[in-house]
Amino acid sequence: MCELFAMSSLMPTTVDISLEKLARHGGFEGPHRDGWGIAYYQGRDALLLREASAASESLLVHHVERYGPPSELVISHIRLATVGARKLANTQPFTRELGGRMHVFAHNGDLADIEHRPGFAPRRFRPIGETDSELAFCSLLHRLSDAWLAAAGRTVDLVRRMELVAIFAAELREMGPANFLYSDGDVLFVHADRRIHPETKAQLPGLHLLSRNCRESVPDLAASGVMLKTCRQALTLVASEPLTGENWQPLDPGELLIIADGQITHRQRIGD
């Protein structure tokens, strides 16, 4: 069970994350963490900080807790290793350049047998590590690459991107839980799926969402390990578990959202 978190905002926001608190909040116990990573977009590029360890002593963790750079789009992942050894190459989020933009992907779930599915054979983009999640990301980028390369520096039509991401998400869901966050630096795609409780095997919502507009106060997430430094503005947060007692919306399995500048701009339900 991994912990996903994303923040999209209209104006740059400082997001400091206590990985310890966030991991505990997500139900991780003791030394269960096998790595963590955070991508902070800065324009079309992203700073990616990650470590293949719980690293509670690391200065990099302190940096993330106290000095995260201002960003309009942050994607984070805390890992419990289910597939692949504990090493940097298996540590999410994953990033690749395509079309002169850094693309960022983080996934929670297990994709059974993905390496034998024809649409997921490594082509132009190849995994550096051994996770099912990175193989899925490489396939997603391959599907998007013709459109991005033809765009020659412009932004690919959003409807076309949405179509390709929806087909990809539907194929992933056939293999197993496919909660993912994906950004091309222009918008954030969120696909929600089920999550299986490790003990009771009950199906739980895989992602939760909280949106604020510029007239509402900024949510106080400090108790859950996330500190937002910003003024009132459009802001959307996505997390595996609700981070506050507020009215977080559980997303339905198969929901695909587009979030841009802190607001949900598209929402659809793809086939079960």
Add this chain to the structure above:
Amino acid sequence: MCELFAMSSLMPTTVDISLEKLARHGGFEGPHRDGWGIAYYQGRDALLLREASAASESLLVHHVERYGPPSELVISHIRLATVGARKLANTQPFTRELGGRMHVFAHNGDLADIEHRPGFAPRRFRPIGETDSELAFCSLLHRLSDAWLAAAGRTVDLVRRMELVAIFAAELREMGPANFLYSDGDVLFVHADRRIHPETKAQLPGLHLLSRNCRESVPDLAASGVMLKTCRQALTLVASEPLTGENWQPLDPGELLIIADGQITHRQRIGD
């Protein structure tokens, strides 16, 4: 005038870098730095830390000074902006995945008119920022990509890689100073060129090299801002300026070296 630094070793070495000291040593004065970056290879992947500022207050800088992760190959760049704004996307080293490996590139020099040269038009790999250096790196990867994709997970023949890098280096030198460090995670390629003194316009060696074998003591570079924590072992260092009073070899313009596991394995002179 940027500062390049690389370390290759047989066994993992901890390389802590004081960016302040290293920058001063390289002739930077006061607030001349416009960014810095360090890539630490860990297997086929690399952790890339960078900031688009002098950032003498940043915790990320302290991390680099005191807690650099053990690595067998480290590539660093301190930037004085000559081309492109001060932002993350223009901050070296640059990285891209190709053939399931992270490739890392850092360049020092100015490549006049590169955007109009036919061999350097963006194709499969596209720059995220605006620097001549990133455009050159994208072209290098495009030239190497057929070989890496055909290798399907294996390592491309080293002679073939050397040929392609040599042709690329010769083309770069027609445009301007082309000191660069490039690694595919298997070996480190070093290409040396001239450097132009900013005031006297004298031509200086662009790179210097110090090699140690396992019978020699580890060089003490602390005064220049580089702290190596390792035992006696094969170790090769490359820097824009000699970092100690020891016998650093100035490299000739047009020299292309391959360094693997801390030792120089190939050395050739390409056309002037």
